[in-house]
Amino acid sequence: MLQYLKLKSVEELFSDIPASVRTDGLRLPDGLTELELRRELEAMMAVNRTVSQQPTFLGAGVYHHFIPAAVKTIVMRSEFITSYTPYQPEISQGMLQALFEYQSFMTELTGMDAVNCSMYDASTALGEAVLMSYRLSGGKKFLISRAISPEKKLVAQTYARGADIQLTEVGYDPMTGSVDLEDLESKMDPDVSGFYFESPNFFGLIEPGAAEIRNILGAKTMVVGVNPMVLALVKPPADYGADIVVGDAQVFGSSMSLGGPMIGLFGCKMEHVRKMPGRLIGLTVDSDNRRSYCMTLQTREQNIRRGKATSNICSNEALLAVASAAYLSLVGKSGLKDIAAKNIEHAYLLASRIGSLKGFKAPHFKGTHFNEFVVTSEIDPNRIHEELLSNGIHGGFPLGKDFPELKNSVLYATTEMHTKGDHDRLVNALEAVR
Amino acid sequence: MNYHQAVYDVPSVFESCDRPKKPKAFDNTVGGLIPENLVRHGLDIPDLPERDVVKHFVNLSQMNFGVDNGLYPLGSCTMKYNPKVCDEIVSWKTVSDLHPLQDPSTIQGALRLMHELEQMLCEIGGVDSVTLQPAAGAHGEYTGIQLVRAYHEANGESRKEIVLPDTSHGTNPASAAMVGYDVLELPSKEGCVDVEAVKSAVSKDTAAFMLTNPNTLGLFEKDVCEIAGIIHDAGALLYYDGANLNAIMGKTSPGKMDFDIVHFNLHKTFATPHGGGGPGAGPVGVKKRLEEFLPVPRIVLKDGKYQLDNDRPKSIGKVRAFFGNYAVLVRAYAYIRLHGGNGLVSVSENAVLNSNYLKTLLKDTFELPYGDLRKHEFVMSGRPLKAKGLKTMDFAKRLLDYGFHAPTVYFPLVVDEAIMIEPTETESKETLDLFADACKKIVAEDPEVLRTAPHNTARSRLNEAKAARDMIFSWRGYEKKMQADAEKARPC
Numbered sequence: 001m002l003q004y005l006k007l008k009s010v011e012e013l014f015s016d017i018p019a020s021v022r023t024d025g026l027r028l029p030d031g032l033t034e035l036e037l038r039r040e041l042e043a044m045m046a047v048n049r050t051v052s053q054q055p056t057f058l059g060a061g062v063y064h065h066f067i068p069a070a071v072k073t074i075v076m077r078s079e080f081i082t083s084y085t086p087y088q089p090e091i092s093q094g095m096l097q098a099l100f101e102y103q104s105f106m107t108e109l110t111g112m113d114a115v116n117c118s119m120y121d122a123s124t125a126l127g128e129a130v131l132m133s134y135r136l137s138g139g140k141k142f143l144i145s146r147a148i149s150p151e152k153k154l155v156a157q158t159y160a161r162g163a164d165i166q167l168t169e170v171g172y173d174p175m176t177g178s179v180d181l182e183d184l185e186s187k188m189d190p191d192v193s194g195f196y197f198e199s200p201n202f203f204g205l206i207e208p209g210a211a212e213i214r215n216i217l218g219a220k221t222m223v224v225g226v227n228p229m230v231l232a233l234v235k236p237p238a239d240y241g242a243d244i245v246v247g248d249a250q251v252f253g254s255s256m257s258l259g260g261p262m263i264g265l266f267g268c269k270m271e272h273v274r275k276m277p278g279r280l281i282g283l284t285v286d287s288d289n290r291r292s293y294c295m296t297l298q299t300r301e302q303n304i305r306r307g308k309a310t311s312n313i314c315s316n317e318a319l320l321a322v323a324s325a326a327y328l329s330l331v332g333k334s335g336l337k338d339i340a341a342k343n344i345e346h347a348y349l350l351a352s353r354i355g356s357l358k359g360f361k362a363p364h365f366k367g368t369h370f371n372e373f374v375v376t377s378e379i380d381p382n383r384i385h386e387e388l389l390s391n392g393i394h395g396g397f398p399l400g401k402d403f404p405e406l407k408n409s410v411l412y413a414t415t416e417m418h419t420k421g422d423h424d425r426l427v428n429a430l431e432a433v434r
Numbered sequence: 435m436n437y438h439q440a441v442y443d444v445p446s447v448f449e450s451c452d453r454p455k456k457p458k459a460f461d462n463t464v465g466g467l468i469p470e471n472l473v474r475h476g477l478d479i480p481d482l483p484e485r486d487v488v489k490h491f492v493n494l495s496q497m498n499f500g501v502d503n504g505l506y507p508l509g510s511c512t513m514k515y516n517p518k519v520c521d522e523i524v525s526w527k528t529v530s531d532l533h534p535l536q537d538p539s540t541i542q543g544a545l546r547l548m549h550e551l552e553q554m555l556c557e558i559g560g561v562d563s564v565t566l567q568p569a570a571g572a573h574g575e576y577t578g579i580q581l582v583r584a585y586h587e588a589n590g591e592s593r594k595e596i597v598l599p600d601t602s603h604g605t606n607p608a609s610a611a612m613v614g615y616d617v618l619e620l621p622s623k624e625g626c627v628d629v630e631a632v633k634s635a636v637s638k639d640t641a642a643f644m645l646t647n648p649n650t651l652g653l654f655e656k657d658v659c660e661i662a663g664i665i666h667d668a669g670a671l672l673y674y675d676g677a678n679l680n681a682i683m684g685k686t687s688p689g690k691m692d693f694d695i696v697h698f699n700l701h702k703t704f705a706t707p708h709g710g711g712g713p714g715a716g717p718v719g720v721k722k723r724l725e726e727f728l729p730v731p732r733i734v735l736k737d738g739k740y741q742l743d744n745d746r747p748k749s750i751g752k753v754r755a756f757f758g759n760y761a762v763l764v765r766a767y768a769y770i771r772l773h774g775g776n777g778l779v780s781v782s783e784n785a786v787l788n789s790n791y792l793k794t795l796l797k798d799t800f801e802l803p804y805g806d807l808r809k810h811e812f813v814m815s816g817r818p819l820k821a822k823g824l825k826t827m828d829f830a831k832r833l834l835d836y837g838f839h840a841p842t843v844y845f846p847l848v849v850d851e852a853i854m855i856e857p858t859e860t861e862s863k864e865t866l867d868l869f870a871d872a873c874k875k876i877v878a879e880d881p882e883v884l885r886t887a888p889h890n891t892a893r894s895r896l897n898e899a900k901a902a903r904d905m906i907f908s909w910r911g912y913e914k915k916m917q918a919d920a921e922k923a924r925p926c
Contacts, residue, residue, distance in 0.1 A: 001787055001788075001791040001863055002787070004791060004794065005787075005790055005791060005794060010783045010786070010787055013783070013786045013787060013790055013807065014682075014685050014786070015807070016653075016654040016656055016807050017654055017656075017682070017685060017686050018656060018658070018659060020659060021658065021659060021686045021690045021691045021692075022685065022686055022690075023560070023684060023685065023686050023687055023690050024684075025684045025775060025776065025779055026557055026558060026683065026684045026775035026776075026778055026779060027557055027775060028554055028557055028558075028770065028774055028775035028778070029771070029774055029775070030774040030775070030776070031771070031772055031773050031774030031776065031777040032771050032772055032774070034517075034519045034772070037519060037768060037771055037772055038519065038523070040771070041523055041547075041768065042526075042528075044543045044546060044547060045526060045528035045529055045543045045544070045547075046528060046543065047542045047543040048528045048529075048532055048540065048541050048542065048543040048544055049536070049540035049541075050527050050528055050531040050532060051531050051532070051533055052527060052531055054540070056533055056536065058533045058535045058536065060535055061755065062533055062534055062535070062756075064531070064533065068484070070484050070487065070488050072525070073488060074487075074488065074491040074492070074495075076521070077491070077492065077495035077498075078495075078500055078502035078503070079495040079496065079498040079499065079500045079502070079503060080495050080498060080500065080709070080710055081500065081521070081707045081709055081710075082500030082501040082502045082503075082506075082515075082516065082707045082708070083498055083499060083500035083501075083506075083708065083709075083710045084506070084508060084511055084513060084708040084710065084711060085708075085710070085711040086710065086711070087508070087840075087842075088499075088830070088831070088834060088839065088840050089893070089896050089898075090831065090834060090888045090891040090892065090893045090894065090895060090896060091439060091498075091499045091834045091839065091888065091891045091892070092497075092498055092499060092710075093494070093497040093498065093891075093892045093893055094493075094494035094495050094496065094497040094498030094892075095494075095498045095710040095711075097444065097446075097494050097497075098491065098494055098710075099710070099711075100446075100907075100908070100909075101446060101447055101448075101909075103907050103908050104446070104447075104448060104908040104909040104910065105479065106908075107907070107908035107909075107910050107911070108477065108478055108479060108908070108909075108910060109477075113907070113908075113911065114905075114907045114908070114911075115907070115908070117711070118711075118712070120569035120570065120573060120713075120754060120759075121569065121754060121755055122755070123752070123754055123755040124569065124573070124753075124754055131612070149755070151752065151755035151756060152755060154730075154751045154752040155751075155752045155753060155754060155755060157751055158580060158750060158751045158752060158753055159612075161580075162576075162580060162583075162612055162613040162614050163612070163614055164614055206468075206472055208469075208471075208472070231474065232474070232477060233462070233464065233468055233473070233474055234468065234472050234473070234474050235472055235473070235474050236474065255530035255531065255761075256530070256531065256532060256533050256534070257524065257529065257530050257532065257760050257761040258529075258532045258533070258534050258541065258544055258756070258757055258760035258761075259533070259534030259535075259755060259756030259757060259760065260534075260569070260713075260754075260756060260757060260758050260759040260760040260761065260762070260763075261569070261712070261713035261759040261760075261761055261762065262755070270905070273905065273907075279711065280907055281907065282901035282902070282904065282905065282906055282907055283901065283904065283906040283907075283911075283912055284896055284897050284898065284900040284901035284904065285896075285897050285900060286893040286894045286895060286896050286897065287886070287894045287895045287896075287897070288893075288894050290443070290893060290894075291443070292893045292896050292897075294896050294898050294901050296898065296901040296902050296905075297902055297905075301604075302572070302604040302605050302607075302608035303604040303845070304604070305604070305608070306604045306607040306608060306617075306619075307607035307608060307610065307611045307617040307619075308611070309604070309608045309611075311608065311612070312572040312573075312575065312576055312605045312608035312609040312611075312612055313570070313572055313573075314570065314571065314572045314604075314605050315569075315570035315571060315572065315701065315708075315711060315712040315713070315714040316570070316711050316712040316713075317569075317709075317711075317712045317713045318709050318710040318711030318712050319707075319709030319710055319711075319712065319713065320709075320712075320713065322491075322709075322710065325447075326487065326491055328479060329447045329480075329482060329487045329490065329491075330482075330484055330487050332479060332480060332481030332482060333477050333478075333479040333480070333481055334458065334460070334481050335481070336477075336479065337460050337477070338460075341460075341464045344464055344467055344468070345464060345465070345467070348467055368467070368468060368469060368472060385537070389537060389539070389540070394533075394536060394537065394540065397535055
C-alpha cells in the first residue's frame, strides 16, 4: 500500500502533525499473547469475592438474578454484538425488531405509550427526566423524594445543576417509608415542574399513595422510578397517571458486572413523545409493503438538531435491551410472575427470620416491600458488616451515612438466587454478633 | 457481487401462537403479601418454549449486519474488529458477578484494573488524571463540560459560551447546551478551523473551545497550537473530542496539543463491540488543575490497598451511578494489554494507511474536497451522482447489496452529499480493493438500480416517513392502530 501511495514510510502520513506536538511512541508495557493475557487477568480477578463465593445481600438498584443460558446465546450472536446503531435499516432489521420488542415488553410492563430503546442507566434516565419535566411543565424547581438511592440523587443533582434547576427533597413518613403527602403538598408552588418518587422506593417499599400524589400534582409532571420486575405483580405506573417512567432493566437478563453496563428504562405518555430523549424504533413498511422497522422521530436527536436536541445521547445500551427482550421471551408471563413471587416470598421470609432475632427489628417500615427491606439493630451496623465479612457473608447496605435518621439501619436484598442455606448462614451469623 | 442477506418474515414474539393451552393458576396477591389495591391484573406477555425463542432471535440476527459479517466503514464510529478474548473475559464470574456496593476489600482486583486503566489512558491521552465514570462518548462530553463549568465557577467566573467548529459532532453542541451553555458555531475554512474566526469569536464569555483532532473530515487541525494559545490567553479551556483518537496514538496526544480536557471513546479506539448501539464507555482525562473537580469516587492506592475516596469537596458529584460501564472498561483494558504500547502505535499507523490507500483508490470516482493527506477517515462528496439524478443515499443503499455496510452519509454538514469513510486498521488490502471496485461498479450502474436499492437485503427501501407519521413504538401500539383502522373501515 505504501508503494501504491508512493511513500517511503508510514511516517510520511503523519507529516501534517506539527513537530512541536509530536510524541515518540507510548510508554506502556509490551503486548501480550492471548494466553498470557488470560493468565494475568485470571490472577488479577481471582482476588475479587464474587456474590456466589460469599452470599451477598446487596441490592440498592443492582440485583443478582438468574440468567437463562439462552440469553447469552442470543446476545453473543456476532451479527448483534458487532453491529452499531441501525442507521441503515434495510440491512439491520434484526437489531431493529429486537429493540422494538424490547420497547414492546417495557410498554406492556409499565403501561406507558412509548419506551425508548435505552438510556445509560436508571440514574441518568432520572437526570434526563428532570430535564424533560422542565420542557413539559416549565418551572425551575423539581421535587424529588428523599427515599431514593443516594447514587441517583447525586446524578440527578448534576443534571439539574447543568440546567439551573433547583432540586428540593420531599420527606417520607417515618412509620411507613412512603411519600409524606403533607410535605409534598406544602412544597408545591407554580415554579415546580414535577415530582419524582419510586415504587418500590430505596427502602424496597411499594408506594401506596400514588393516586393521592397524582391529585396533588395536578397538571405537573409525575415521574415514577420502578424496578420493572415488580410490575409483573404490582399495578403499572400508567394506571395512576405517570407522565414519565424511569428504571433499570438490568434485572432482565444482564449480569451485575460491578454496576455497569446497566440499562436505563425510559418511557412516557404519547402526548410527550416529541420531548423525549433517546432513540425510538418505529414500525413501518418497505417498498414491497413488508412489515419493517426503523429509527424514528430522529429530529429530536443530536445528530439532526445539534444544540437544540432533547438530549446529547448517542451510544446507548442497545445490547442489554436485546438481552431484556430475550430474557422476557424466554421466561414468559408465567415465569416472570413466578420469579417475582419468589423474590417477594424470599424477602418476607428473611425479614421475619431476622426480625425474630433478639436486638433486631425487620422490616423497619410498615408497608408492602418487594425483594428489599430495612433492618434496624441495637448493634452498630459497621460491626455487623465486619463480622459478616469475616464469616464469608456480605451484608446489606448501611443507611446511616446517607440517611442519618436511620443510623442503625441496613438495607437487605434477597432474590431467587439465595438458597435456604444462604439465609441460614446470614441469620446464624447475625445471631452470633454480640 | 455475491451477497444475499437472509430474508425472513419473523412474526413479533407477541403474535406467536405457541402460548400454552392452559395457563397454570397464579395467586396474584402472592399469598396475601400484596394488598388487593396494589395488585396487577392482566399482563400480555407470551409463554414460549425456549426452542422457539432461540429460533426467533437467531433468525433476527441473520437479518443484521455487524463487523464480523464484513467491512463496516461507518465514518466517525471506528467499527474495527474486536478480539474475541475480550468478550470472554467479561463473562468470567470474577468479572460479572460483582455488586458495585461490595466492600472495597472484596473487589480489589476490579479496583486495580480500573486504576491501571486510568493510568494507561493518562499515558495515551497525555493527561494527568482520568475518570472512568461516563457511560459513552457523549456522556464524556457532558462530564467534560460540567468540569468546565465547575472550573470557571471556582474561579468566580460565570462564562456563558462554548465555541466549536461547524465540523463538530452533533453531540458537542448538544452536550454544551445540556450544561446550560450558549453554543457558538464557527464556519470552517478549507475544512479546518479558521484561526481568524477563533480570534474574533473568543471573548471573556468563552468558557471552552471544543475540537476534534483529526477533525471529522479526517484532516489534522494543523493550527492547533495557535488555537490553544488563543483559547488559553482568553482564560478559556480547550476540550478534546476523542472520537478520532484511533488516528494518532503515540504520534501526538491531546495533552501534548495543550488540551485541558479529553474524552476517550473506549468502544471505538479500544475495541469494544458496539452492540447495536451500545454499551460504550467515555472516560474523561484532565490536566492537573482540573483534577479536583472530577466525579466521585476516585480510586486511590493507599498502603497497598485500593480504596474509594469520596471526600472531594470541589467534585462535580456523579454523572452516573457507581463506577461506569465496568464490563466495557475490562474489555478496553484487555485490548490495550494485548497490543501493548508499540501495538497501539501500529494500530494508528495502519488505520491511517488504510484510510489514505482507500481514499486514493476512490478520489477520482467521487470528489475529494480539501487537500489530500487524511488521517483515519476521509470525506468525499457524492455530488457527481447528481448528474444522473442520484443522491449519496442511493449509492449508500446500493453498497449494502455488495455486502458492505454503508459509510456515514450526510455528515459532516460542510460537505455537500457527504460520504464519510473510516475503514479502520483491521481490514486487509484485499477487502479495501474489493470495496473500491464495488464503489466504481456502482457509479457505472443503471441509475434505476441505485434508486431502488437495496435489493439483496432483508428489506427493500424503507418508508421512514410512515414510521414518523404512524408513531407505532410497541406491539400494543400496533394492535391499537389495527383496531382503530378496522373501526374506521367498518360500514356504518
